[in-house]
Amino acid sequence: MKSSNRGVELSESPIRSLIPYARAAVAAGKEILHLNIGQPDIRTPKKALQKVLSIPDDVIAYGSSEGMESLRKRVAQYYEKFDIEISYENILVTTGASEAIQFSLFSCFDPGDEIIIPEPFYANYLGYTQMSGIHIVPVSTSFEQEFELPSTEAFYDAISPKTKAIFLCNPSNPTGKLYSKASLERLAKLVKDQNLFLIVDEVYREFCYDESFYSVLNIESIRDNVIVIDSISKVFSSCGARIGYVVTRNDDIIQAMVRYAQLRLCPPHFGQVLAEACYDECDEYLPEVKQEYSERRLYLYERLSQMEGVRTYKPTAAFYNVVVLPVDDAERFCKWMLTDFVYDGHTVMMAPCDGFYIDKSLGKKQVRIAYVLSKDKLAKAMDCLEAGLQAYNTSEHLVEVDAI
Numbered sequence: 474m475k476s477s478n479r480g481v482e483l484s485e486s487p488i489r490s491l492i493p494y495a496r497a498a499v500a501a502g503k504e505i506l507h508l509n510i511g512q513p514d515i516r517t518p519k520k521a522l523q524k525v526l527s528i529p530d531d532v533i534a535y536g537s538s539e540g541m542e543s544l545r546k547r548v549a550q551y552y553e554k555f556d557i558e559i560s561y562e563n564i565l566v567t568t569g570a571s572e573a574i575q576f577s578l579f580s581c582f583d584p585g586d587e588i589i590i591p592e593p594f595y596a597n598y599l600g601y602t603q604m605s606g607i608h609i610v611p612v613s614t615s616f617e618q619e620f621e622l623p624s625t626e627a628f629y630d631a632i633s634p635k636t637k638a639i640f641l642c643n644p645s646n647p648t649g650k651l652y653s654k655a656s657l658e659r660l661a662k663l664v665k666d667q668n669l670f671l672i673v674d675e676v677y678r679e680f681c682y683d684e685s686f687y688s689v690l691n692i693e694s695i696r697d698n699v700i701v702i703d704s705i706s707k708v709f710s711s712c713g714a715r716i717g718y719v720v721t722r723n724d725d726i727i728q729a730m731v732r733y734a735q736l737r738l739c740p741p742h743f744g745q746v747l748a749e750a751c752y753d754e755c756d757e758y759l760p761e762v763k764q765e766y767s768e769r770r771l772y773l774y775e776r777l778s779q780m781e782g783v784r785t786y787k788p789t790a791a792f793y794n795v796v797v798l799p800v801d802d803a804e805r806f807c808k809w810m811l812t813d814f815v816y817d818g819h820t821v822m823m824a825p826c827d828g829f830y831i832d833k834s835l836g837k838k839q840v841r842i843a844y845v846l847s848k849d850k851l852a853k854a855m856d857c858l859e860a861g862l863q864a865y866n867t868s869e870h871l872v873e874v875d876a877i
């Protein structure tokens with residue numbers, strides 16, 4: 474028996490092809506410094522974890538499909554910090570932002586519809602749109618312009634009669650770009666004018682280093698068009714808790730989403746208890762975490778700027794950076810770092826950027842670096858990357874690579 478065609482055709486993660494090489498590197502005794510995934514090394518809020526461990530229930534029963542009312546009210550209260558006035562009834566708890574994305578796509582689109590997304594974008598968006606039968610129309614952003622939001626004209630050019638929505642990730646994974654209030658308000662005019670949904674993934678909202686974060690939920694003129702995706706995975710370093718949210722003032726969309734939510738019964742109970750307790754620790758926990766990421770970002774920027782042939786910029790948000798490397802092919806180089814290179818017992822794993830683009834050629838020399846390691850590990854990783862680039866670019870090596 475064989476799997477379905479759609480199962481076979483579903484896009485793979487950009488690092489999928491590197492995983493066997495990473496496993497072989499570990500088996501060969503190399504330590505891998507993982508700059509390839511968005512799994513933070515920061516501790517989860519301690520008191521919140523203790524709350525989960527002291528759950529008094531004798532039976533972990535199904536809960537409400539919309540999520541625990543007390544958590545939804547707590548999230549609504551948290552949004553006040555961003556001047557967002559929202560009722561808890563406009564917030565649904567989901568199994569991570571991942572499910573919030575799926576609910577949004579299933580609720581706003583029919584198969585055959587089109588969605589406009591600036592590229593490079595978080596690679597899983599591709600899989601979710603494929604699952605929903607939606608076609609992505611990319612608008613390109615460029616390294617040279619530090620991945621600034623495309624012009625309004627570029628968005629207009631991408632619109633067709635099938636376009637239902639624009640989808641953004643703000644702050645952006647993979648670029649670490651924060652979109653300004655002015656650029657979001659410009660886009661809002663187009664969204665209103667063309668009667669589109671504006672879906673924005675804001676899971677990195679707490680990690681903005683130079684300017685403050687502005688949510689599309691603040692734009693009054695498009696109240697009915699906006700859907701926001703959120704999550705505790707990154708903000709509270711709780712990726713395994715699987716708690717996210719979808720937030721919209723559009724009643725039609727909420728009702729459709731509740732129908733999907735009922736199909737999967739309820740979001741995880743332990744995760745919801747953790748999430749609610751995390752918000753109580755916000756003021757104590759988040760400033761320190763943000764400071765730590767900012768220091769890592771500046772260190773990374775300094776080290777990368779000093780490497781011969783490497784092109785970089787100072788990311789303003791999230792914990793990612795797209796870097797142009799002086800190599801023939803970034804994927805080939807990332808693989809080589811795992812298979813052929815070792816520096817003081819370790820090597821570095823990065824995510825080649827072609828998987829974040831629809832037009833793969835745009836990311837051919839780019840990698841995404843996630844600064845989710847402590848500063849001493851980042852220092853080791855940068856030493857290793859610098860030595861790796863020098864070794865890779867020797868003529869001796871190129872002969873070897875060409876012979877593969």
Ligand SMILES: Cc1ncc(COP(=O)(O)O)c(C=O)c1O
Pocket residue numbers: 511568569570571572595642646674676703704705706712716717
């Ligand atoms: C932009 C973006 N959205 C969504 C997710 C998934 O989040 P969650 O763990 O809440 O499902 C990630 C995870 O890396 C992400 O980077």
